[in-house]
Amino acid sequence: DSGTKTLxxxxxxxxxxxxxxxxxxxxxxxxxxxxxxTFTGSFSFSQPSGTYYIVIxxxxxxxxxxxxxxxxxxxxxxxxxxxxxxxxxxxxxxxVQIDNLPVRFALFSGDINQDGIIDAADISTDENDILNxxxxxxSSDVTGDDYVDASDLSxxxxxxxxxxxxxxx
Numbered sequence: 199d200s201g202t203k204t205l206x207x208x209x210x211x212x213x214x215x216x217x218x219x220x221x222x223x224x225x226x227x228x229x230x231x232x233x234x235x236t237f238t239g240s241f242s243f244s245q246p247s248g249t250y251y252i253v254i255x256x257x258x259x260x261x262x263x264x265x266x267x268x269x270x271x272x273x274x275x276x277x278x279x280x281x282x283x284x285x286x287x288x289x290x291x292x293x294v295q296i297d298n299l300p301v302r303f304a305l306f307s308g309d310i311n312q313d314g315i316i317d318a319a320d321i322s323t324d325e326n327d328i329l330n331x332x333x334x335x336x337s338s339d340v341t342g343d344d345y346v347d348a349s350d351l352s353x354x355x356x357x358x359x360x361x362x363x364x365x366x367x
Contacts, residue, residue, distance in 0.1 A: 199212055205234035206342035209257070213241045215250040218268030237282050242365070246274045251367070254281065258337040259305040260357075261314060261364045263289035271360065281305070290365040306362045307340040308354035312366040316357040324351050341348065 208231050215226040230239030250271050252264040264279065265287055271277060282302050285291045293303040308316040310323045327338040327346040340350045 208232060208234045210257045211239055215243055215245055216253055218249045218251055243298040244279055247271060254305065258310050259307050260309045260362055262292055262305045263366045265289060275314050292365040306357050308357045309335045316354060316362045321358060322356050324354050
């Protein structure tokens with residue numbers, strides 16, 4: 199919500215640790231609820247210390263990887279990684295700027311079917327859900343207002359036109 203500078207609701211996000219070398223396999227995952235005001239969540243991993251990519255997935259966003267080379271992870275220590283404060287925090291800058299003051303970035307929304315690209319399939323699903331007056335916590339509600347409507351479709355269409363896809367090593 200650009201007026202309140204908060205999320206419309208809290209949401210569940212899954213974070214993965216991936217090896218920082220080919221084949222970049224996922225080796226651990228954790229789930230957390232992102233606070234709608236602070237944009238933070240706590241994730242607990244059981245991997246040994248090392249350098250890993252952090253990968254974020256949500257019900258309707260493009261899978262987003264941390265910057266090239268990965269992040270240093272120390273087992274048992276608290277690690278803070280903020281995707282919202284710099285576009286360079288995501289692999290190949292795969293974030294969208296959503297605010298100028300303070301400067302803030304977000305994951306791209308609209309990958310309803312979670313196939314790694316925002317395209318006609320996502321648009322079609324959203325259009326069908328609009329026609330059927332779908333509401334509630336559903337993947338086609340990309341604005342998080344509990345209603346699938348033209349505001350969701352607009353975001354999906356814009357991201358489709360801009361060829362938004364997963365960017366990973």
